[in-house]
Amino acid sequence: MFGWLKQDPVKKLELEYARMLKHARDVQRNGDIVRYSEIMAEADAVLRQIDESTDDSQAGGS
Template sequence: MFSLFKQDPTKKLREKYNAKLERAMQAQRNGDISSYSFIHAEAEDIWREIERIESSAK
């Protein structure tokens, strides 16, 4: 009954992940490959955290 009000623990992380990917894409388009690599690595760390949370919830 109260699961309706339960927040998704990964929702904010997914938003942050998508924002990082967007920034990485913009850096790549601007020709700044080193920034692209750094930002993409941060996005992958966030994705690993999302996967960890989802696997522990199951």
């Protein structure tokens, strides 16, 4: 009944990934390449979670 109140976990991860990419871009433009690579590593981990979540949902729906 209240399913529309639940936030899609994949959507939440996608928003977090986009936020991290923007932050990494800004850090890189400021010249902090070490911090940029740390943020990109974290973003890569979030992207893997997105891929796993979408693979799980596609496998379950087939």
